[in-house]
Amino acid sequence: xxxxxxxxxAPFILFIALAGVLFFALGKDPKLLPSAKLGKxxxxxxxxxxxxxxxxxxxxxxxxEVVLINIWATWCVSCLVEHPVLSxxxxxGVIIYGLNYxxxxxAAIVFLENHGNPYREVFFDANGSLGLxxxxxxxxxxxxxxxxxxxxxxxxxxxxxxxxQNKLKSIYQGLIQENQE
Amino acid sequence: xxxxxxxxxxxxxxxVALLQGVLPLWGASSGNAQLxxxxxxxxxxxLILIALAFACLVNAFLVNDFTVAYVxxxxxxxxxxxxxxSAVWGGHEGSLLLWALILAGWGAAVAIMGKHLPExxxxxxxxxxxxxxxxxxxxxxxxxNPFLRLLPDFPLDGNDLNPLLQDxxxxxxxxxxxxxxxxxxxxxxxxxxxxxxxQLDSVWARWSRPWATVxxxxxxxxxxxxxxxxxxxLGWGGWWFWDPVENASLMPWLAGTALLHSLAxxxxxAGIKIWTALLAILTFSLSLLxxxxxxxxVLTSVHAFATDPERGAFILAFLVIVxxxxxxxxxxxxxxxxxxxEYNLVSRESWLVFQNVIMSIAVVVVLxxxxxxxxxxxxxxxxxxxxxxxxxxxxQPLAYLALFLMALAxxxxxxxxxxxxxxxxxxxxxxxxxxxxxIVPWFxxxxxxxxxxxxxxxxxxxxxxxxxxxLGKVNFDRLGNGNGKPEILLSRSYLAMILAHIGFAVSITGxxxxxxxxxxxxxxxxxxxTLNAGAYQFEFKGVHTASESNYRAIVGTIEVTQNGKLIxxxxxxxxxxxxxxxxxxxxxxxxxxxxxxYVALGDSLGDGSWAVRVYYKPFVRWIWMGTIFMSLGGALVxxxxxxxxxxxxSVMVEARNQQFNVKRVG
Numbered sequence: 001x002x003x004x005x006x007x008x009x010a011p012f013i014l015f016i017a018l019a020g021v022l023f024f025a026l027g028k029d030p031k032l033l034p035s036a037k038l039g040k041x042x043x044x045x046x047x048x049x050x051x052x053x054x055x056x057x058x059x060x061x062x063x064x065e066v067v068l069i070n071i072w073a074t075w076c077v078s079c080l081v082e083h084p085v086l087s088x089x090x091x092x093g094v095i096i097y098g099l100n101y102x103x104x105x106x107a108a109i110v111f112l113e114n115h116g117n118p119y120r121e122v123f124f125d126a127n128g129s130l131g132l133x134x135x136x137x138x139x140x141x142x143x144x145x146x147x148x149x150x151x152x153x154x155x156x157x158x159x160x161x162x163x164x165q166n167k168l169k170s171i172y173q174g175l176i177q178e179n180q181e
Numbered sequence: 182x183x184x185x186x187x188x189x190x191x192x193x194x195x196x197v198a199l200l201q202g203v204l205p206l207w208g209a210s211s212g213n214a215q216l217x218x219x220x221x222x223x224x225x226x227x228l229i230l231i232a233l234a235f236a237c238l239v240n241a242f243l244v245n246d247f248t249v250a251y252v253x254x255x256x257x258x259x260x261x262x263x264x265x266x267s268a269v270w271g272g273h274e275g276s277l278l279l280w281a282l283i284l285a286g287w288g289a290a291v292a293i294m295g296k297h298l299p300e301x302x303x304x305x306x307x308x309x310x311x312x313x314x315x316x317x318x319x320x321x322x323x324x325x326n327p328f329l330r331l332l333p334d335f336p337l338d339g340n341d342l343n344p345l346l347q348d349x350x351x352x353x354x355x356x357x358x359x360x361x362x363x364x365x366x367x368x369x370x371x372x373x374x375x376x377x378x379x380q381l382d383s384v385w386a387r388w389s390r391p392w393a394t395v396x397x398x399x400x401x402x403x404x405x406x407x408x409x410x411x412x413x414x415l416g417w418g419g420w421w422f423w424d425p426v427e428n429a430s431l432m433p434w435l436a437g438t439a440l441l442h443s444l445a446x447x448x449x450x451a452g453i454k455i456w457t458a459l460l461a462i463l464t465f466s467l468s469l470l471x472x473x474x475x476x477x478x479v480l481t482s483v484h485a486f487a488t489d490p491e492r493g494a495f496i497l498a499f500l501v502i503v504x505x506x507x508x509x510x511x512x513x514x515x516x517x518x519x520x521x522x523e524y525n526l527v528s529r530e531s532w533l534v535f536q537n538v539i540m541s542i543a544v545v546v547v548l549x550x551x552x553x554x555x556x557x558x559x560x561x562x563x564x565x566x567x568x569x570x571x572x573x574x575x576x577q578p579l580a581y582l583a584l585f586l587m588a589l590a591x592x593x594x595x596x597x598x599x600x601x602x603x604x605x606x607x608x609x610x611x612x613x614x615x616x617x618x619x620i621v622p623w624f625x626x627x628x629x630x631x632x633x634x635x636x637x638x639x640x641x642x643x644x645x646x647x648x649x650x651x652l653g654k655v656n657f658d659r660l661g662n663g664n665g666k667p668e669i670l671l672s673r674s675y676l677a678m679i680l681a682h683i684g685f686a687v688s689i690t691g692x693x694x695x696x697x698x699x700x701x702x703x704x705x706x707x708x709x710x711t712l713n714a715g716a717y718q719f720e721f722k723g724v725h726t727a728s729e730s731n732y733r734a735i736v737g738t739i740e741v742t743q744n745g746k747l748i749x750x751x752x753x754x755x756x757x758x759x760x761x762x763x764x765x766x767x768x769x770x771x772x773x774x775x776x777x778x779y780v781a782l783g784d785s786l787g788d789g790s791w792a793v794r795v796y797y798k799p800f801v802r803w804i805w806m807g808t809i810f811m812s813l814g815g816a817l818v819x820x821x822x823x824x825x826x827x828x829x830x831s832v833m834v835e836a837r838n839q840q841f842n843v844k845r846v847g
Contacts, residue, residue, distance in 0.1 A: 004515075004516045005512065005513075005516055008455070008511060008512040008515040008516060009512040011459060011462075011463075011508045011511065011512070012505065012508035012509050012511070012512050015466075015504055015505060015508055016501075016505060018552075019497065019500065019501050019504075019505065021552070021555055021556060022473070022497055022500075022555065023497060024555075025555040073568060074417075075422060075423065075568040075569050076568055077424065077425065077554075078554060102568065102569075102570050104417075104419070104701070105701070105703065106417065106418065106701045106703050106794055106796075107417045107419065109703055109783075109792075109794075110417055110766070110781075110783070110794070113783055113784055113792070128570070139568065
């Protein structure tokens with residue numbers, strides 16, 4: 001066994017590691033680890049609307065109600081998976097704002113035409129400036145804001161029905177009840 | 182009855198593939214010529230049996246046999262006949278059967294064309310192909326059998342083919358793509374056969390080159406067809422989405438492109454043998470990985486295919502056996518290979534190695550980007566996608582580097598580059614390219630960006646320097662003598678390189694211009710409204726309804742004028758397919774050499790107005806035109822005299838002697 005043998009073994013070892021990741025992905029439902037950034041105010045922003053480019057939207061839209069802000073894009077295939085869940089939530093009265101992240105306007109509009117629009121309003125963040133302020137990892141991500149416009153919870157990745165029922169629903173309802181007392 | 186017959190043929194094909202995988206291998210190791218000869222017979226038999234099974238499935242679609250579950254989910258009696266045939270590979274099970282059919286086809290082709298190969302090698306190559314067949318056919322039989330019946334409660338009519346797939350582009354796209362994917366199994370089989378036998382010299386590279394080239398041509402065309410289909414069928418005006426399914430086909434293409442170039446070094450200079458062998462394994466592995474990613478459901482895609490974790494587990498196991506096994510074999514045997522050539526920094530061999538480095542980086546970029554959702558999940562960061570911003574950022578510099586290498590490529594000789602005064606004009610050409618690279622887009626579009634200038638100047642430079650090189654090789658002295666044709670001293674593989682490189686430059690030009698100068702407008706239009714985009718006026722005339730056997734449609738009419746002159750009338754459609762009740766946007770496109778005008782009809786907004794999308798897409802055709810040049814280049818290599826010469830006896834004797842020597846040394 002000489003040194004070159006181990007060099008030639010490297011592709012095999014890399015492949016086995018990759019196969020391990022694939023196997024892990026295969027057996028698993030997306031179980032997502034949230035990283036909470038609690039209590040920080042949502043950053044100020046000035047962005048055009050997706051459907052009304054001439055209209056400038058800002059943080060004031062979001063303040064006063066408990067809202068979800070969902071970061072999505074048409075290039076993000078996981079967002080397509082999440083979409084029906086968001087639609088169901090919107091129908092049950094959850095207020096969701098969309099942040100269309102680094103996307104093409106026309107593609108995003110067609111996407112919502114074809115799959116339905118769960119968002120009360122969609123902010124169009126073509127160059128990802130708000131995403132940068134928020135420290136977005138990628139899409140999808142969802143922020144939970146209280147009535148004061150503070151970020152109270154951040155969910156990274158797809159929201160599935162399971163995740164909503166078992167975890168996020170109670171967080172959301174906690175925020176709803178909080179200020180009614 | 183006929184579906185059962187198909188099932189029977191498939192089971193028989195499995196048994197024959199098993200024989201093909203075992204007997205010749207045994208024969209080769211024991212020196213039994215009869216067993217080795219079984220390779221050819223079994224390869225042909227396997228092809229016939231799978232073709233018969235495939236024909237049975239086609240028949241089930243044509244006669245609307247909805248007792249067959251696969252037919253019931255993917256077809257419908259309303260479907261026109263040609264779509265019924267393409268529906269055979271419109272779903273998971275059938276597309277795998279097509280995969281197996283094509284694999285058997287490549288195996289049979291090797292058996293026929295490889296008569297002049299040394300017996301042992303041919304036997305081992307066919308055995309490896311047979312073992313791949315065993316894996317694929319068992320995957321079909323155990324997890325994805327298209328012949329299963331829905332009895333006794335079968336539906337009276339089928340669920341229909343996914344409307345997105347009811348299209349001419351999708352009739353030919355998958356077979357082309359699979360021809361490419363599966364075609365790389367041949368160079369793979371050559372490497373494995375060589376590693377098993379312990380003989381992997383440069384002659385191996387010469388035998389593999391034509392096979393790798395054909396596979397590459399099909400894959401190039403297959404990918405281009407897919408991109409073209411997405412462009413006109415999805416209604417977004419985009420031609421590449423960095424979708425996992427697209428990336429799955431791009432990775433083997435990038436690796437295959439690297440393989441074509443490294444095979445040249447191994448063939449001509451006996452260099453980088455180990456790398457070339459590894460690359461041949463990796464190219465086919467990436468084809469298999471693509472299949473896994475598309476079929477297992479670990480990544481979600483806009484391309485809606487049935488997915489299933491059980492199937493995923495099966496493919497993963499298959500992947501581990503094939504890829505893991507070959508890489509282990511590689512690790513055990515590769516140190517016996519020695520390349521003994523020297524490299525000069527500026528020489529054709531190092532140029533080809535640089536190309537390989539660029540392509541390898543590109544493969545890693547696509548692989549990481551595609552698997553990012555899985556990796557981030559595995560490391561606990563949630564399921565995330567990186568998307569086009571990542572890919573576009575990283576691909577740009579790689580494309581610029583590749584163009585730079587290409588511009589100089591025809592001038593650089595093997596072994597050592599000698600600067601001659603004639604090459605001084607390359608600087609002049611570079612200068613002209615930069616000037617034109619600024620002026621042309623500036624005049625045509627009114628402004629420039631540095632990305633456009635860089636991409637276009639480099640493309641121009643590749644074009645000019647390549648054409649200059651070509652002209653330099655044509656002997657004009659003979660012009661006017663005899664039949665008046667210049668005597669051309671060019672090998673076909675040289676012409677192939679010229680075509681492929683110019684094709685690449687053409688595609689890059691198309692990509693640069695389309696990305697920067699497209700105009701996209703989404704507007705609400707009442708009948709009679711007009712809209713300006715670029716130099717064109719679009720007038721919305723109104724809508725009417727139309728009906729076909731498989732769908733109803735609302736058809737819009739839009740007149741396009743330029744300076745008051747009528748250019749064309751576009752009729753975008755919004756279709757509702759009868760059976761699945763899903764609606765589809767059918768864009769109307771006025772295609773042109775320098776620009777496409779693209780109109781798609783959105784939703785009715787209630788008060789008689791409609792959402793309309795209007796795109797002006799300059800040079801978008803160039804993207805696909807370039808890929809056609811590239812594949813033509815590949816096709817030319819096949820006609821190269823050197824491959825025909827291979828069949829002459831003297832070369833074969835020489836090749837055998839060489840192998841014999843290697844064996845004795847090894």
